Amino acid sequence: MASFYTNGLFIFIYITTRYFLFPHLLKMFNAEQMMLQYIDVLFNTPFISYKTLKECILFTQFKNNGSNLNQMPLYVSLFVNIPEQLHFYMFALIDMLTLLYFLKLDIPHCVSTSLKTKFWIYLFNPLIFLNLIMRTQFVFTQFFIIMALYYCQNYKLNKYHVYKASISIAIATYLDIYNIGLALICLNFFKKFNQRKQSTICFITALTLLYFISYRINSNFIDNVILSCVLFKEQYPNIGLWWYFFTEMFQEYRNFFKFVFNGYSYIFVIPVFLRFKHYPLQGSVILFTWITMFKPYPTVGELGFILTAFVSWFDMNIIENKLIMGLLVMHSLVLLPVFYHLWITVGSGNSNFFYAMTLVYVIGLALVLLGMIKSLLYNEYISINCDDKNHEEDKSDKKLNLVCV
Amino acid sequence: MLVLEAFIKCIITYTLLLPFTSADVSTASFEEKLNLKLLPKDYVLFSFNFKLKSDNIISSSNALFEFKRHNGFSRSIEPLLTKNNVKNLYIKFTKGHWDSQKWGKLPNNGWSSGGSGVEIWAMMEASNKDEVIKNWNILMSEVSGLFCSSVNFINSEKITFINDIQSYYDVDLLDHIPITNEDNELFFLRGSLANEAVCTENLSPFLRILPTNGKTGLSSLINGNRLFDSYWNSMSIDINTVCTDESNCYLDTEIDINFVVNIPQALARKERPTPKPVPAEELQCDPSKKLTDWECFPLLSEKTYSFLLSDIFGTYINDSNRFNKEQVSSISITGIDDEHWSTGIKVIPRGVEDKEEIERLGLLGTSNHVYELKEHQKTNYDIYIGTTDNTKVALDESEYPPIYVTRSLTGDSQDKGVMRVAFTNPSQQREITIRYFETLPWFIRLYVSSLKINVKPYKNLNIPKFSGDAKDVILKTDVKPSIIRSAPLHMQHTLRIPKNSVVMMTFDFEKPLLNYEEYPPDSNHGFEVEAAVVVVIDESYEEKALNGEFKGHLKDHNYIMRTSTLLLTLATPDFSMPYNVITITSTLMAFSFGLIFNLLTKRVVTFEDSKKLVTERPLVRLLKGLKLKK
Numbered sequence A: 001m002a003s004f005y006t007n008g009l010f011i012f013i014y015i016t017t018r019y020f021l022f023p024h025l026l027k028m029f030n031a032e033q034m035m036l037q038y039i040d041v042l043f044n045t046p047f048i049s050y051k052t053l054k055e056c057i058l059f060t061q062f063k064n065n066g067s068n069l070n071q072m073p074l075y076v077s078l079f080v081n082i083p084e085q086l087h088f089y090m091f092a093l094i095d096m097l098t099l100l101y102f103l104k105l106d107i108p109h110c111v112s113t114s115l116k117t118k119f120w121i122y123l124f125n126p127l128i129f130l131n132l133i134m135r136t137q138f139v140f141t142q143f144f145i146i147m148a149l150y151y152c153q154n155y156k157l158n159k160y161h162v163y164k165a166s167i168s169i170a171i172a173t174y175l176d177i178y179n180i181g182l183a184l185i186c187l188n189f190f191k192k193f194n195q196r197k198q199s200t201i202c203f204i205t206a207l208t209l210l211y212f213i214s215y216r217i218n219s220n221f222i223d224n225v226i227l228s229c230v231l232f233k234e235q236y237p238n239i240g241l242w243w244y245f246f247t248e249m250f251q252e253y254r255n256f257f258k259f260v261f262n263g264y265s266y267i268f269v270i271p272v273f274l275r276f277k278h279y280p281l282q283g284s285v286i287l288f289t290w291i292t293m294f295k296p297y298p299t300v301g302e303l304g305f306i307l308t309a310f311v312s313w314f315d316m317n318i319i320e321n322k323l324i325m326g327l328l329v330m331h332s333l334v335l336l337p338v339f340y341h342l343w344i345t346v347g348s349g350n351s352n353f354f355y356a357m358t359l360v361y362v363i364g365l366a367l368v369l370l371g372m373i374k375s376l377l378y379n380e381y382i383s384i385n386c387d388d389k390n391h392e393e394d395k396s397d398k399k400l401n402l403v404c405v
Numbered sequence B: 001m002l003v004l005e006a007f008i009k010c011i012i013t014y015t016l017l018l019p020f021t022s023a024d025v026s027t028a029s030f031e032e033k034l035n036l037k038l039l040p041k042d043y044v045l046f047s048f049n050f051k052l053k054s055d056n057i058i059s060s061s062n063a064l065f066e067f068k069r070h071n072g073f074s075r076s077i078e079p080l081l082t083k084n085n086v087k088n089l090y091i092k093f094t095k096g097h098w099d100s101q102k103w104g105k106l107p108n109n110g111w112s113s114g115g116s117g118v119e120i121w122a123m124m125e126a127s128n129k130d131e132v133i134k135n136w137n138i139l140m141s142e143v144s145g146l147f148c149s150s151v152n153f154i155n156s157e158k159i160t161f162i163n164d165i166q167s168y169y170d171v172d173l174l175d176h177i178p179i180t181n182e183d184n185e186l187f188f189l190r191g192s193l194a195n196e197a198v199c200t201e202n203l204s205p206f207l208r209i210l211p212t213n214g215k216t217g218l219s220s221l222i223n224g225n226r227l228f229d230s231y232w233n234s235m236s237i238d239i240n241t242v243c244t245d246e247s248n249c250y251l252d253t254e255i256d257i258n259f260v261v262n263i264p265q266a267l268a269r270k271e272r273p274t275p276k277p278v279p280a281e282e283l284q285c286d287p288s289k290k291l292t293d294w295e296c297f298p299l300l301s302e303k304t305y306s307f308l309l310s311d312i313f314g315t316y317i318n319d320s321n322r323f324n325k326e327q328v329s330s331i332s333i334t335g336i337d338d339e340h341w342s343t344g345i346k347v348i349p350r351g352v353e354d355k356e357e358i359e360r361l362g363l364l365g366t367s368n369h370v371y372e373l374k375e376h377q378k379t380n381y382d383i384y385i386g387t388t389d390n391t392k393v394a395l396d397e398s399e400y401p402p403i404y405v406t407r408s409l410t411g412d413s414q415d416k417g418v419m420r421v422a423f424t425n426p427s428q429q430r431e432i433t434i435r436y437f438e439t440l441p442w443f444i445r446l447y448v449s450s451l452k453i454n455v456k457p458y459k460n461l462n463i464p465k466f467s468g469d470a471k472d473v474i475l476k477t478d479v480k481p482s483i484i485r486s487a488p489l490h491m492q493h494t495l496r497i498p499k500n501s502v503v504m505m506t507f508d509f510e511k512p513l514l515n516y517e518e519y520p521p522d523s524n525h526g527f528e529v530e531a532a533v534v535v536v537i538d539e540s541y542e543e544k545a546l547n548g549e550f551k552g553h554l555k556d557h558n559y560i561m562r563t564s565t566l567l568l569t570l571a572t573p574d575f576s577m578p579y580n581v582i583t584i585t586s587t588l589m590a591f592s593f594g595l596i597f598n599l600l601t602k603r604v605v606t607f608e609d610s611k612k613l614v615t616e617r618p619l620v621r622l623l624k625g626l627k628l629k630k
Helices: A002-028 A050-062 A073-080 A084-104 A115-123 A126-134 A138-153 A161-175 A177-189 A193-217 A221-230 A242-248 A251-265 A269-275 A280-294 A300-313 A322-346 A351-385 A388-397 B002-025 B077-083 B129-146 B171-176 B200-209 B224-228 B263-271 B309-313 B355-360 B539-547 B578-601 B607-615 B618-629
Strands: A402-404 B029-039 B043-053 B086-096 B117-126 B185-194 B232-245 B248-262 B305-308 B329-334 B341-348 B370-373 B380-387 B404-410 B416-425 B432-440 B445-457 B474-480 B489-497 B501-510 B527-529 B533-537 B559-562 B566-568 B604-606
Touching (some): A002 A126, A050 A073, A050 B445, A073 A084, A073 A193, A084 A115, A084 A126, A084 A138, A115 A300, A138 A177, A161 A193, A177 A193, A177 A269, A242 A251, A242 A351, A251 A280, A269 B578, A280 A351, A322 A351, A351 A402, A351 B604, B077 B086, B077 B248, B086 B129, B171 B539, B200 B248, B224 B248, B263 B305, B263 B309, B329 B380, B416 B489, B489 B501, B533 B539, B604 B607, B607 B618
Antiparallel strands (some): A402 B604, B029 B043, B043 B248, B086 B117, B086 B232, B329 B370, B341 B380, B432 B489, B432 B533, B445 B501, B474 B489, B527 B566
């Protein structure tokens, strides 16, 4: 009984500090002006920023087309009906639901992360929290991805879960077209062909329906959101590799390289689908990380999701070079805003400094990705080759010395 | 053969007779005027005004050949308009800053000057917007050739379509515009090039349009040296198509050339073309400050002086207007009182060329300071202006501008900033309604939703302050967002400025990167952003005009002004290393692809098994086999 009350009190404190106290404090100290503008470049792109959302909400009155209205019509119409003071609480609600689904997700048996640890991992991830404070669209995308994973995993509990999963994936794809690969990976969850078929059909119908409704609301979204994102029309510096490449690329080759880069970010969809047939949960994170590295508008919010998933769904014991990995990511996260500030505001550095940091960031992500894959492959070996009886002994005796050939 | 001969004869008689038959219907005329307005602090505003009317531009359909008679009207204008279906065309070249705090209202209520740079307005007939833009582009390249200006850069990225025509154009004149095709609509467009350098090569086309060619009449005074060495100058040409009935249309053209000159400086320029110190004997010292044999604080300006126009322009007015016998050229001098100022005209008859002889010629003065150039023979004229107290120039209450507008960019970084516009209504009696017309290039990502508005009192007076919601100041908003690389952001706010108050609007904006070839050669200089247009509306007049009860001219009721242009700096990439960026990025991508591809395609085995596996690889076996053979 006592623990029930402590838990209740604990959750109460969590909710008040995360969703009320901290945001209020930040507002009081004028955080937007003082701090958040420096890390703006890390978290916001025109396609997910709250500023664009507000602009889109305003332009629902005018019915004029403009290329800077880069938000999906349904996402905008959700917020049109909510008074502006309550917008943050909408994001807070979604964040809370994300946490709920994240906790409910079954972790693979090889990873021994307790519920409490998962809770802390999510709670104390500053990237996820800042993402929430910045009110970016990724709060929603992340929620739909995690919800989709949860329903995929528990599709056996209820026959509607297959549909729920496909619809969530469809919404995540709707919000960010680069998530489309996840739909394929999630098919690995379903063991029977019939369910796969159901899921595929449901996904395609949901996505078509979403696009159709959006088209009826505002037909310009194809140009302003999808094509603008895929073809990198809004040239703002971000932490990805595209912005500098296409600023400097020669005119004649620009379209060709846009095609190549897009193909590049989807290149591992089928290999991951085939290779990690039995690990769809981890497989989807691996694919998500790869796409984040090479999509036109990545943000650090995505890194927050990746790191949370990495720590809680992968066996950290197998992964080597954790220190280097962590230092690289930290190093880039600290220096990215600093060098951006030096280039843009102070003028004492130039764009190459910031560009160099984006390279370091991508290398850091690549190492994380490498760790993920390695951990998954070794796990696979252990679960196939070591029987349950031997397994216990093996673990206690010595560490398996595994290599890839 | 006979028939042919008769035909040719017919044609010849027709050709010969034609000029005589149509001579009496000529509507062509030419008027010229010069107004000198003395402004406080020794400034003077020269306003040249030329009015031209063309002949009937609709050729009668029964004519065998099309004979176009121009009667002094420039031949280049008419094809420019008719070919592209342009009905009205207003071109304005402006340079410098009009100090409305000191000098009061803009000349002609602001209608004859534009924002700094080139500004073009056009009323065009077309079936749809695409056709308009197509015609506009052709028009611009022709105008750019005609006026030697780079207006061909005003493409669809810069033009705006104007909605509330009644604020910028006399609505009743719309009825007089001929429309060739009933299905077509009229579009009113505006485009401008900010801070385009205006110079002599733009002036000479203006003078060439005049029938006097800048050689005789008042236009003989205008020369590039004088015009562009002024504090503020503007040249504008307004071409309107006006039809009295279906077969009678003419082009009504008005050319205004205005500039502000500081008299002592202009006179000093004549005396000492190269800057040299004033000789000691001419130096006037300020007695209120320290004055010894060695120290002298010069008086800022002399209290008494007199000058002739020829001192300022370097030439006399050569002859009068010979094209219009009824409307003689006239020169008027305003803004002065009779007590302290005197004016006069000097008529220099033909043949008198000796300087001393000219100096000895007498002056003729009139009480109303209006002079007409009447002599119908080759005669030179000169105007004299003298004063006993140059401080006795004061602006009328009605000459103070109804509004002051300042616009600026703030923010310290190159990726975002704030645009701030402040409208001041200095009047203590009445509130004013204005239209704030803004066009911003697409590379300013302005967030209209971030608009913050507040109202502050202008001066601390005893009249009640504005109380109420600042948002109520905005009566109407019209926004057309920008489209990347194809359309500018256009917004128009109708505001009501309360009396004695300052309304401040701020907008947040972000600035993107451009592709490397889109940056100008001096990319760190920044981009010029064109001036915003502000019209002070006479509401009762506008209502009447919309209802068709037309009274008076729009230009007498609405006051139009432009803000200053802005300089926008964008973040620049390092232009020197495209190859580095391309190769390093590609290397990194290939590197991460390789790492992951490597892992995905390989088997996981224990270290002990791996040795065996490695030795069984086909390549290793092949090598082994080769070794054994040796």
